[in-house]
Amino acid sequence: MSGYTPELKELIKNVEATRPQRVERARKNQHFPAMTMDQRKEWLSKYHPDYKPDGRRAVKVGPNKGETFPEEVVNLLESKSRINPKNIDLAKIDYETDVLVIGAGGAGTAAALIAQENGCKVIVATKLRHGDSNTVMAEGGIQGADQECDSPYYHYLDVVGGGHFSNQPDLVAGLTNDAPLVIYWLESLGLMFDKHHDGRMLVRHGGGTCRKRMHSAGDMTGAEIMRVLRDEARNRSEDIKVLEFSPAVELILNADGRCSGAVLYNLETKEYYIVKAKAVVMATGGFGRLHIQGFPTTNHYGATADGIVMVYRAGVKMKDLDSTQYHPTGVVYPEQNIGLLITEKVRGLGSQLININGEEFCFPLEPRDIESSCIIKECLEKGKGITTPVGRMGVWLDSPMIEALHGEGTVRKELPAKYIQFKRYGIDISKEPMLVYPTLHYQNGGMMINDNAGTTLPGLYAAGEVTGGVHGRNRLMGNSLLDILVFGRRAGMNAAEYLKTVKGQKSGVKLTLEHVEKFEKELAMAGIKEPVVGPMILPEYTPDHVKARQYLSPNP
Amino acid sequence: MAKDKKPIKPLATGDKTIPPEGAKMIPIYIMGREYMVPETLTIMKATEYAGYQYMRGCGCRGGICGACGTFYRFLGDYKLKTGLACQTVAQPNMVITQLPFFPSNRPDYDLEKMEGSPHEELRRLYPEVFKCVGCGTCTRTCPMDIDVMDYIALMKRGDLKGAAIKSFDCVMCGLCAARCPAQISQFTAAMFVRRIYGKYILPTAEHLKKRVEAVKSGKYLKMLDELTKKSADELKKLYTEREREPDMAEPGKWMPKDISHL
Numbered sequence: 001m002s003g004y005t006p007e008l009k010e011l012i013k014n015v016e017a018t019r020p021q022r023v024e025r026a027r028k029n030q031h032f033p034a035m036t037m038d039q040r041k042e043w044l045s046k047y048h049p050d051y052k053p054d055g056r057r058a059v060k061v062g063p064n065k066g067e068t069f070p071e072e073v074v075n076l077l078e079s080k081s082r083i084n085p086k087n088i089d090l091a092k093i094d095y096e097t098d099v100l101v102i103g104a105g106g107a108g109t110a111a112a113l114i115a116q117e118n119g120c121k122v123i124v125a126t127k128l129r130h131g132d133s134n135t136v137m138a139e140g141g142i143q144g145a146d147q148e149c150d151s152p153y154y155h156y157l158d159v160v161g162g163g164h165f166s167n168q169p170d171l172v173a174g175l176t177n178d179a180p181l182v183i184y185w186l187e188s189l190g191l192m193f194d195k196h197h198d199g200r201m202l203v204r205h206g207g208g209t210c211r212k213r214m215h216s217a218g219d220m221t222g223a224e225i226m227r228v229l230r231d232e233a234r235n236r237s238e239d240i241k242v243l244e245f246s247p248a249v250e251l252i253l254n255a256d257g258r259c260s261g262a263v264l265y266n267l268e269t270k271e272y273y274i275v276k277a278k279a280v281v282m283a284t285g286g287f288g289r290l291h292i293q294g295f296p297t298t299n300h301y302g303a304t305a306d307g308i309v310m311v312y313r314a315g316v317k318m319k320d321l322d323s324t325q326y327h328p329t330g331v332v333y334p335e336q337n338i339g340l341l342i343t344e345k346v347r348g349l350g351s352q353l354i355n356i357n358g359e360e361f362c363f364p365l366e367p368r369d370i371e372s373s374c375i376i377k378e379c380l381e382k383g384k385g386i387t388t389p390v391g392r393m394g395v396w397l398d399s400p401m402i403e404a405l406h407g408e409g410t411v412r413k414e415l416p417a418k419y420i421q422f423k424r425y426g427i428d429i430s431k432e433p434m435l436v437y438p439t440l441h442y443q444n445g446g447m448m449i450n451d452n453a454g455t456t457l458p459g460l461y462a463a464g465e466v467t468g469g470v471h472g473r474n475r476l477m478g479n480s481l482l483d484i485l486v487f488g489r490r491a492g493m494n495a496a497e498y499l500k501t502v503k504g505q506k507s508g509v510k511l512t513l514e515h516v517e518k519f520e521k522e523l524a525m526a527g528i529k530e531p532v533v534g535p536m537i538l539p540e541y542t543p544d545h546v547k548a549r550q551y552l553s554p555n556p
Numbered sequence: 557m558a559k560d561k562k563p564i565k566p567l568a569t570g571d572k573t574i575p576p577e578g579a580k581m582i583p584i585y586i587m588g589r590e591y592m593v594p595e596t597l598t599i600m601k602a603t604e605y606a607g608y609q610y611m612r613g614c615g616c617r618g619g620i621c622g623a624c625g626t627f628y629r630f631l632g633d634y635k636l637k638t639g640l641a642c643q644t645v646a647q648p649n650m651v652i653t654q655l656p657f658f659p660s661n662r663p664d665y666d667l668e669k670m671e672g673s674p675h676e677e678l679r680r681l682y683p684e685v686f687k688c689v690g691c692g693t694c695t696r697t698c699p700m701d702i703d704v705m706d707y708i709a710l711m712k713r714g715d716l717k718g719a720a721i722k723s724f725d726c727v728m729c730g731l732c733a734a735r736c737p738a739q740i741s742q743f744t745a746a747m748f749v750r751r752i753y754g755k756y757i758l759p760t761a762e763h764l765k766k767r768v769e770a771v772k773s774g775k776y777l778k779m780l781d782e783l784t785k786k787s788a789d790e791l792k793k794l795y796t797e798r799e800r801e802p803d804m805a806e807p808g809k810w811m812p813k814d815i816s817h818l
Contacts (some may be wrong), residue, residue: 128615128623129615129623132615132616132621136616137620137621146763146768147763147807147808148818149810149811150801151776151779151817151818152776152779153776153780153818154817156780158795158798160791160795161795169784169785172784173780173781173784176776176780177776178771180764180767181768183764184768187754188755189667189751190750190751190753190754190756191751192724192754192758193754193761197759198762199760199761199762200762200807200808201761205801205803210799210801211800211801212801218725220725223727224724227747231747231748231751232667235664237664268611300617300621301610335573335574335576335596336645389576390575390576391574417619421643424645538610538611540609541572541604542609543572543605543607546606
């Protein structure tokens with residue numbers, strides 16, 4: 001394989017020229033100065049994509065009317081249904097259940113398990129396979145205050161500090177209080193946690209923690225959590241039925257205004273199914289695959305924001321949906337590795353961020369949003385970024401410094417997966433730096449919930465990345481795996497509780513999709529002429545030369 | 557930024573493949589049909605470049621979910637090879653098919669109620685594991701380079717700890733099971749063994765058990781409730797005054813000066 005182009009190789013010489021002095025300074029613990037609180041604020045407001053006016057606009061309809069979100073999100077919030085409600089016969093019920101869970105990642109599966117334990121029959125509807133989710137991609141770990149020197153109190157302070165004090169307080173209290181319960185639950189389900197010989201949990205610090213409380217299972221904590229939860233759900237298949245490749249496309253309400261099911265779409269047969277449920281849990285995850293402002297993403301294939309689109313039509317309000325987490329170091333070269341995440345560990349081991357002239361331009365371990373702003377500034381304002389052959393921009397992440405600081409072979413030992421992923425394309429990251437740029441990582445905001453994982457729509461619960469408020473406007477590492485399990489469990493539990501309250505009610509209250517018709521009237525009133533169809537369901541990467549031969553009419 | 561200066565904008569965006577100018581095109585055969593694609597793409601991106609929109613056979617796109625297990629051969633070569641489509645580079649004359657699903661054997665069990673010893677339970681659930689013929693096809697097939705046959709051998713011997721650790725990197729793509737002449741579903745048996753190991757063989761965390769009791773007794777509700785009522789300025793003060801546990805502190809030994817919130 002080819003490795004870097006001759007032009008890029010020439011530029012690497014600038015990095016190599018300054019490396020010895022930089023390594024020397026790093027050995028003496030002399031770093032590029034970290035930013036003050038005031039500087040942080042300024043950098044964020046000037047360079048972080050969240051704070052830029054372009055690429056965003058005010059939404060014209062619905063509960064958040066007038067609020068400004070990224071254009072890609074607004075397009076979907078203002079989208080029209082995939083179905084014509086008039087053509088759907090809601091009397092023909094295909095599935096009936098106690099709890100319908102939409103989404104089968106960590107949050108949805110946790111909700112299903114706990115609802116089942118509380119006596120419910122559960123259907124889990126999911127767009128791809130059971131477990132296809134961002135959950136499986138979480139490498140770092142899961143936080144939980146279970147050590148003697150720690151408590152939920154300190155965990156709370158870390159969470160709100162990391163979130164710039166913009167978090168929803170009751171959700172943070174729930175998150176941190178339940179964390180030990182979640183870790184214990186996972187242990188009892190047979191999760192292979194990293195432990196000391198006596199069974200004590202092996203814990204580490206994460207960015208922004210005051211206590212070591214990052215639990216892990218190798219470097220695939222999320223994948224291990226997902227496969228254990230999925231395995232347990234399969235053991236309970238009599239009560240938990242999973243419908244794969246069947247994304248929900250609309251919520252169904254009843255005449256009393258309660259959430260009472262959903263319309264599913266069989267991706268393979270293209271049939272729609274009516275699921276009648278007494279309660280619904282929304283757990284569809286985030287929006288990375290919308291490629292906000294054209295950013296590549298670390299997210300899985302199905303992260304297309306389907307959940308927020310459906311619930312918005314049913315009147316559920318969004319919170320902080322303009323807030324997106326960009327991971328500072330996503331790969332921009334080679335083209336095959338686009339969006340691939342380069343873990344914080346690379347900077348933790350001493351790699352610096354370097355511009356086209358071979359100069360340092362920021363402290364390498366700023367919080368994620370600050371670090372991203374620094375890189376964007378260096379590229380877009382100062383013009384000191386490096387342009388790849390296809391026109392992407394990035395800065396160098398000087399991984400060979402790790403070898404200089406910690407000895408030869410450290411890169412291979414500490415970063416085996418990353419080493420292989422570059423070696424495959426002829427780049428030896430122990431000898432050559434990587435080209436990186438911020439990549440779309442996490443949807444900070446989402447639908448509003450309370451600390452019971454309930455929403456303003458009776459019978460609708462939600463958990464995980466689809467919701468907003470837990471992490472405020474910035475999330476710490478290790479709190480997303482925790483979030484999905486804490487609120488997934490609370491959603492399952494409270495959906496089961498809710499069932500008891502609706503039991504006494506007269507059955508046979510009419511199902512309805514009137515909210516969808518009403519919403520589309522609202523679209524027309526707002527003058528939205530040609531809304532896109534939503535939810536998006538699958539991203540589309542068809543290249544232009546293929547599209548040209550598909551001869552699609554502009555308005556099918 | 558100076559007003560007259562044009563803002564710098566990156567040209568390429570999103571996830572779509574943009575082949576570099578003058579990229580060499582190579583023939584690949586997706587399920588037997590020839591397509592010309594730029595060299596150095598992964599099989600997944602080459603397939604998308606050819607015009608396919610994935611529904612099955614595509615998940616995390618990062619080598620961990622196991623959705624895109626792939627078999628391929630090169631024209632004129634008898635050797636059958638495997639890989640994950642999102643991790644394997646497409647090469648000239650590759651004949652490719654993905655395995656989006658495989659009907660594997662996965663008997664239900666109750667982790668809380670094991671009837672016999674873990675080894676007996678494994679024999680009851682997966683008798684076919686003990687009929688492994690030792691051909692090693694599974695090991696040669698595994699796209700994660702796991703020595704599958706070895707962990708099956710460990711299972712047969714009753715070394716469940718060894719089997720759990722050896723199989724840990726499994727992404728459950730099912731390629732091993734698809735090729736096994738003894739019809740074993742190695743990856744589902746390994747899932748069972750890992751959970752047995754995690755629950756019954758790994759020692760449990762005593763400090764966690766104590767903390768769970770404290771949480772269940774409602775010990776932290778009041779202090780958390782107080783925090784939820786504090787202003788941003790009050791929280792900022794508490795935040796900046798936190799003591800940081802030293803990186804090298806011995807597990808379970810270090811204590812903060814203020815222990816009133818533990």
